[in-house]
Amino acid sequence: MESPDKPDKVDIPKKAIYRLSIYFRCLQKLIANGVSTVSSTTLARAAGVKPAQLRKDLAYFGQFGTRGLGYPVDVLATMIRETLGREHLQPVILVGAGNLGSALLRYHGFEKEGFEVVAAFDANPESTRARGVTIPVYPDSDLETFVATHSVKLAILCVPVEFAQAVVNRLVAAGIQGVLNFSPIMLEVTPDVTVNNVDLALELEHLSYFIR
Amino acid sequence: MESPDKPDKVDIPKKAIYRLSIYFRCLQKLIANGVSTVSSTTLARAAGVKPAQLRKDLAYFGQFGTRGLGYPVDVLATMIRETLGREHLQPVILVGAGNLGSALLRYHGFEKEGFEVVAAFDANPESTRARGVTIPVYPDSDLETFVATHSVKLAILCVPVEFAQAVVNRLVAAGIQGVLNFSPIMLEVTPDVTVNNVDLALELEHLSYFIR
DNA sequence: AAGTGTGAAAAGTTTCACAGCG
DNA sequence: CGCTGTGAAACTTTTCACACTT
Numbered sequence: 001m002e003s004p005d006k007p008d009k010v011d012i013p014k015k016a017i018y019r020l021s022i023y024f025r026c027l028q029k030l031i032a033n034g035v036s037t038v039s040s041t042t043l044a045r046a047a048g049v050k051p052a053q054l055r056k057d058l059a060y061f062g063q064f065g066t067r068g069l070g071y072p073v074d075v076l077a078t079m080i081r082e083t084l085g086r087e088h089l090q091p092v093i094l095v096g097a098g099n100l101g102s103a104l105l106r107y108h109g110f111e112k113e114g115f116e117v118v119a120a121f122d123a124n125p126e127s128t129r130a131r132g133v134t135i136p137v138y139p140d141s142d143l144e145t146f147v148a149t150h151s152v153k154l155a156i157l158c159v160p161v162e163f164a165q166a167v168v169n170r171l172v173a174a175g176i177q178g179v180l181n182f183s184p185i186m187l188e189v190t191p192d193v194t195v196n197n198v199d200l201a202l203e204l205e206h207l208s209y210f211i212r
Numbered sequence: 213m214e215s216p217d218k219p220d221k222v223d224i225p226k227k228a229i230y231r232l233s234i235y236f237r238c239l240q241k242l243i244a245n246g247v248s249t250v251s252s253t254t255l256a257r258a259a260g261v262k263p264a265q266l267r268k269d270l271a272y273f274g275q276f277g278t279r280g281l282g283y284p285v286d287v288l289a290t291m292i293r294e295t296l297g298r299e300h301l302q303p304v305i306l307v308g309a310g311n312l313g314s315a316l317l318r319y320h321g322f323e324k325e326g327f328e329v330v331a332a333f334d335a336n337p338e339s340t341r342a343r344g345v346t347i348p349v350y351p352d353s354d355l356e357t358f359v360a361t362h363s364v365k366l367a368i369l370c371v372p373v374e375f376a377q378a379v380v381n382r383l384v385a386a387g388i389q390g391v392l393n394f395s396p397i398m399l400e401v402t403p404d405v406t407v408n409n410v411d412l413a414l415e416l417e418h419l420s421y422f423i424r
Numbered sequence: 425a426a427g428t429g430t431g432a433a434a435a436g437t438t439t440c441a442c443a444g445c446g
Numbered sequence: 447c448g449c450t451g452t453g454a455a456a457c458t459t460t461t462c463a464c465a466c467t468t
Contacts, residue, residue: 251426277427
């Protein structure tokens with residue numbers, strides 16, 4: 001179960017990585033407000049976590065704070081940006097421009113956070129062209145060539161569940177390293193590829209348990 | 213940190229509840245295929261978990277299996293449906309029909325899984341009416357009355373981040389008990405309300421860390 | 425023989441509490 | 447004195463391994 005090839009950034013809890021993104025957002029807000037120093041207590045409250053957890057999370061990556069004072073906002077923001085690999089604009093492709101896929105294409109929430117959805121692919125590209133989608137939609141046979149020539153590493157997968165595994169296999173073969181999967185299925189990929197599942201119906205169902 | 217008012221279904225890991233939904237999907241597929249019995253090994257593989265975990269998860273709710281044989285598919289499906297409170301169609305409202313909100317309204321993925329999006333609310337209902345949305349969109353001032361008269365308990369929240377906390381306060385006051393929140397903010401709610409965050413940009417950012 | 429149910433061990437994560445620095 | 451950095455404790459969740467049932 002080891003990955004001897006990957007010089008693993010080990011020992012860092014996966015959940016801490018998620019929280020890093022949250023901290024980053026809070027820091028951007030602080031920067032916008034001209035705040036230059038922040039204590040773990042303040043930043044933790046903004047992020048919705050406990051101060052000790054914030055300090056521990058940051059400590060995984062080095063020492064950034066000044067005792068008695070707090071953290072310099074800019075240093076922390078830079079550290080997180082570098083850690084998350086967000087120094088440069090990341091190109092992303094979207095595969096499957098059906099209901100949800102084309103919905104996400106019209107929604108430009110990814111762009112706002114520094115990701116560029118550079119192209120979409122669909123078995124039937126014409127069907128979406130009409131409906132107000134401005135990002136180019138190509139036939140899905142062009143996928144491999146595009147990924148290779150544009151060295152895209154991230155893909156958003158919105159194809160119907162029955163095609164999801166087949167499509168992800170093609171994506172992985174083409175060189176995609178991270179997949180944001182909206183299909184309700186556990187995709188099987190090689191260990192060097194990361195899959196993140198977003199299952200909207202499942203989230204609702206989960207809520208359903210907690211209401212009485 | 214206790215909630216003495218809530219006769220808590222305690223001791224059951226939250227993550228186990230998520231997995232219950234996954235198991236349920238797999239069971240539905242088995243039912244469709246006419247399979248009547250399934251072993252923990254088989255079902256676990258379909259769900260992408262380890263057999264021992266599946267057995268432990270099911271054991272939180274009772275004993276359903278027959279040793280040497282496996283689990284009866286129908287009994288298990290019924291148990292999960294009841295546990296998740298999915299015996300009846302759940303009405304859901306969507307608040308904030310902007311880019312993402314109207315995208316989700318056109319996407320009918322929730323309906324397929326047994327949730328009915330009965331209405332949407334927006335500060336500017338007309339703007340969405342045009343764009344192929346069939347679910348009725350009302351002015352957001354009608355929210356309280358609608359929730360009360362239709363006894364809706366679940367809401368999907370897609371308003372811009374700066375309004376999210378204010379809107380969720382209104383929702384909670386109106387009687388909403390579960391919120392699927394798409395705004396990148398940690399909402400503060402009373403402990404009897406459950407909030408589930410879906411943060412699409414954060415998921416992409418998280419992937420970004422794992423690609424080299 | 426096949427496969428569940430489960431206590432106990434292991435692994436992973438969060439919280440505490442306090443020493444130590446500025 | 448205030449606030450970070452961190453080892454150790456507490457807690458949660460997963461995995462193991464095997465007794466037990468059909």
